[in-house]
Every structure is written in structure tokens, then in C-alpha cells.
Amino acid sequence: MxxxxxxxxxxxxxxxxxxxxxxxxxxxxxxxxxxxQVNAARCINSRLGDTGVEACNLCTTExxxxxSAVRAVNEYSKCGRCNICPAYFNITSAVNELGQPSEKxxxxxxxxxxxxxxxxxxxxxxxxxxxxxxxxxxDGCGKCVMKCKEPLGLGSITLRIRYDKCVNCNRCAIARxxxxxxLSQLPVGQAL
Amino acid sequence: MQxxxxxxxxxxxxxxxxxxDALGQLYAAGDSEIKLFDVAGQLxxxxxxxxxxxxxxxxxxxxxxxxxLGQIEIFDGAGKLLHTWRDEKLLGRVTAIGFxxxxxxxxxxxxxxxxxxxxxxxxxxxxxxxxxxxxLLIPNGxxxxxxxxxxxxxxxxxxxxxxxxxTYTGQLLDHIxxxxxxxxAGFTGCCNPTNIAVRDRIYTTEKAGPRVKAYDFSGKLLxxxxxxxxxxxxxxxxxxxxxxxxxxxxxxxxxxxxxxxxVKA
Numbered sequence: 001m002x003x004x005x006x007x008x009x010x011x012x013x014x015x016x017x018x019x020x021x022x023x024x025x026x027x028x029x030x031x032x033x034x035x036x037q038v039n040a041a042r043c044i045n046s047r048l049g050d051t052g053v054e055a056c057n058l059c060t061t062e063x064x065x066x067x068s069a070v071r072a073v074n075e076y077s078k079c080g081r082c083n084i085c086p087a088y089f090n091i092t093s094a095v096n097e098l099g100q101p102s103e104k105x106x107x108x109x110x111x112x113x114x115x116x117x118x119x120x121x122x123x124x125x126x127x128x129x130x131x132x133x134x135x136x137x138x139d140g141c142g143k144c145v146m147k148c149k150e151p152l153g154l155g156s157i158t159l160r161i162r163y164d165k166c167v168n169c170n171r172c173a174i175a176r177x178x179x180x181x182x183l184s185q186l187p188v189g190q191a192l
Numbered sequence: 193m194q195x196x197x198x199x200x201x202x203x204x205x206x207x208x209x210x211x212x213d214a215l216g217q218l219y220a221a222g223d224s225e226i227k228l229f230d231v232a233g234q235l236x237x238x239x240x241x242x243x244x245x246x247x248x249x250x251x252x253x254x255x256x257x258x259x260x261l262g263q264i265e266i267f268d269g270a271g272k273l274l275h276t277w278r279d280e281k282l283l284g285r286v287t288a289i290g291f292x293x294x295x296x297x298x299x300x301x302x303x304x305x306x307x308x309x310x311x312x313x314x315x316x317x318x319x320x321x322x323x324x325x326x327x328l329l330i331p332n333g334x335x336x337x338x339x340x341x342x343x344x345x346x347x348x349x350x351x352x353x354x355x356x357x358x359t360y361t362g363q364l365l366d367h368i369x370x371x372x373x374x375x376x377a378g379f380t381g382c383c384n385p386t387n388i389a390v391r392d393r394i395y396t397t398e399k400a401g402p403r404v405k406a407y408d409f410s411g412k413l414l415x416x417x418x419x420x421x422x423x424x425x426x427x428x429x430x431x432x433x434x435x436x437x438x439x440x441x442x443x444x445x446x447x448x449x450x451x452x453x454x455v456k457a
Binding site for chain 2: 048049051052080081082083084085086091092093094095099100101117118119120123125126127128150151152153154
């Protein structure tokens with residue numbers, strides 16, 4: 001008899017614990033404390049070792065928000081500030097009179113650049129450049145991310161979910177579509 | 193002009209810099225050691241460095257110089273430590289070393305400059321620093337250069353897609369090279385060439401995709417020595433050329449040294 005009660009108590013306790021855990025999760029999620037984020041080490045656009053393949057644009061096409069909540073973000077401390085940035089230029093386009101590729105890479109023209117520091121107006125190859133991503137234009141297609149990663153670039157550009165754009169779906173459509181399982185839910189403190 | 197791939201030497205661990213001496217022996221820096229390979233590519237000796245070695249070079253007297261973080265260690269041919277030049281500012285991260293009769297040159301990647309010292313280790317002058325504007329641009333993290341028989345310094349300036357020629361006092365004489373993502377005569381990507389060797393001609397290596405080329409001194413492309421043989425993720429592939437114009441190139445990912453020789457017409 002007492003054994004039966006113990007089993008029943010245990011089962012009830014387990015169910016309550018699961019429900020309580022779920023409730024805490026939902027409360028934290030509702031309060032914006034649990035968020036979706038892209039794991040750069042899993043995303044094929046930024047993951048080291050995957051070179052010579054087309055950029056994956058599922059973050060652009062699968063997000064339920066009209067202009068995806070995913071954006072390319074350039075971490076300036078890692079950026080090489082190169083004259084010929086493969087994330088900015090289509091480096092296989094014809095070379096123009098300035099000695100630079102004649103085409104840009106971004107299909108939405110979302111990356112701007114300007115020379116910084118000591119500037120040589122005569123020869124653009126002598127300068128450092130700052131690359132700024134316009135997040136109102138970027139739709140997270142990942143092309144620049146793929147071209148920025150090592151060894152072609154320095155891996156300073158990665159895809160990130162902008163919380164002010166994300167509607168925090170319970171089952172994120174990008175996460176469901178991502179073949180790399182690169183999106184996961186994290187407490188705010190652990191997310192980028 | 194053509195080259196053929198003739199040998200693969202197992203690097204026996206990480207490989208950063210390589211050098212060939214007058215006898216055709218191959219020295220390799222990597223991990224925290226110097227490795228010596230005979231002309232057949234067999235490992236014959238290895239000895240430790242006190243810090244991870246980024247570069248190695250052999251002087252005319254047989255002394256072996258190892259470039260490290262904050263210092264250069266100088267060994268005799270048997271691996272016995274003779275001297276240590278320590279200077280955290282001038283030798284921040286030594287990724288290349290070269291010589292003339294009276295001078296020792298060290299590429300300091302931490303400060304994007306080539307340092308010139310006398311044979312006793314006294315600093316004399318910088319080369320390539322802020323010359324003409326912003327100096328050596330090295331997003332790849334390595335300063336590499338070579339010294340020709342006349343004492344001119346040929347520095348890879350990958351951010352400018354050039355090879356620059358300097359006097360030993362630091363005067364920029366001229367440069368060869370240009371960006372081009374299609375024409376193999378140009379240097380592609382964000383920053384190439386990364387590494388350089390000079391003997392009868394100028395030899396360069398590039399990353400993404402890895403490529404080895406030879407130019408004459410006017411900048412005319414003479415040969416694409418190799419492209420497909422290297423792991424695609426290789427970068428900063430050190431290169432050396434021996435007295436018979438055999439070309440040694442590091443595959444940094446496979447930790448091997450690939451050897452090429454010119455095909456005689």
C-alpha cells in the first residue's frame with residue numbers, strides 16, 4: 001500500500017516538475033529571456049572548413065517575418081579592413097581602373113565602406129577600410145558571411161538574429177528548415 | 193616554363209616556416225621545435241625552442257635562427273643554443289628571418305615591420321613600416337620577405353596585393369603585382385601573396401585557393417607551379433628554394449612539404 005502511494009507520488013511529482021519547468025521556460029520566453037540564436041560554428045556560411053560551396057540562404061527564405069530577422073553582423077575587432085574585401089566585392093568580376101573588382105557582392109547593396117586612419121587619396125590599395133552593414137537593407141542571405149570566413153577572409157562577419165525583429169516563435173521556421181541544426185534557444189545571457 | 197611535383201615530405205608535426213641551406217638540407221619551424229630533413233626528405237634531427245617557432249633561417253656560417261614570440265633564438269647546426277635576442281617590442285612575433293653579409297632581418301608581424309639588426313643583434317632600422325602609406329598590410333597575420341644576392345629586400349604586402357622591393361635601409365624602390373581575381377598573373381582574394389622566396393626569380397604563395405607561382409623580376413608571370421595539390425584551407429604557406437631551383441612549399445593543413453622542380457626544356 002505504502003509502496004503504491006510512493007510510486008503515485010513519484011509520478012505526480014515528475015509531472016509537476018515537468019509542468020513547472022515548462023511554465024518557467026514559457027514565462028522566461030514570454031519575458032524575452034529565452035531567444036533564438038544562430039550558432040556560427042554550425043552555420044554552413046560561417047563554419048570553418050566548408051569552402052567552395054554556395055552560401056545557404058534559408059535564413060532569408062524561411063523566416064516568417066517579411067524581411068528576415070536574421071542579419072549579417074561585422075565584428076570590427078576581427079575585421080582585416082582590407083582594400084579588396086571578398087564580402088564587399090565580387091572578387092571574380094572584372095577589375096576596374098582603380099584596380100578593384102567592378103561588382104559588389106551583396107545583392108541588396110547593404111554594405112558600405114569608407115577609408116579610415118591615414119588615407120592615401122592617390123592609391124586605394126594603401127588604405128584601411130571600415131565596412132558597415134546597413135541592417136535595414138540586409139536580409140541575412142549569408143553571401144558575405146561565406147566569403148568572409150577563413151581562409152579567404154578572417155571570419156568577422158556572422159549571421160545573428162536581431163531580437164527586435166524576431167517574433168520568437170515557439171517553433172522557429174528557420175530552425176526547422178536548417179539542415180545544420182544551427183539555430184537554438186538560449187537564455188539571453190548566453191546569446192549574442 | 194613548367195614545374196613538376198616530385199616529392200612530399202612528412203612534416204612530422206605543425207609547420208610554420210621552412211628554409212633550405214647551401215647543402216640542400218631542409219629546416220622546418222613548428223610547434224616548439226626545429227626539424228632538420230636531409231636532401232632525401234628524411235628527418236635527421238629535431239630540437240626544442242623555448243617558445244613556439246614561427247620562422248627559421250640558416251645563415252651563411254651555418255647558424256640556425258628561430259623566430260618566436262618576443263625573441264630570436266640562434267642555434268648551431270647541431271641544435272645547441274648559442275644566443276637569444278630578446279626584445280618584446282622589436283621582435284613581437286617573428287615570422288620571417290633573412291640575412292646579408294652584415295645584417296640580420298626579422299619580420300615582426302606584431303608591428304607590421306621588418307627589423308634590421310647588425311650581426312651582434314643591435315637594432316639598426318625598420319623596413320616597410322608606414323612606407324609609403326600604412327606600410328605592410330597583413331590581415332593574414334604574417335610578415336614574410338626574402339633577401340636577394342644583392343641585398344635587396346622583397347617583402348610580401350598581401351593587403352596591397354604586391355611584392356615590394358626595399359633597400360636594406362628601408363627605402364621603397366618599386367613593386368610588382370596587382371589584384372586580379374581571374375587573371376592568374378594577379379593576386380586574388382583579400383590579401384595575397386602571403387609568402388615569398390627569391391633566388392633566380394620571385395616565388396610566391398597564395399591562400400584561398402592555395403597557389404604557388406613564379407615571376408621574373410619585372411613582374412611577369414613565368415609559371416603557375418601548383419594549385420590543386422594543397423588542402424583548400426591552407427594559408428601562410430612558407431616557401432623556400434634551393435640551389436637547384438627546387439621549390440619547397442608547406443601544406444599547413446596536411447603538415448607536409450611539397451617539392452617541385454622545373455621541367456627542363
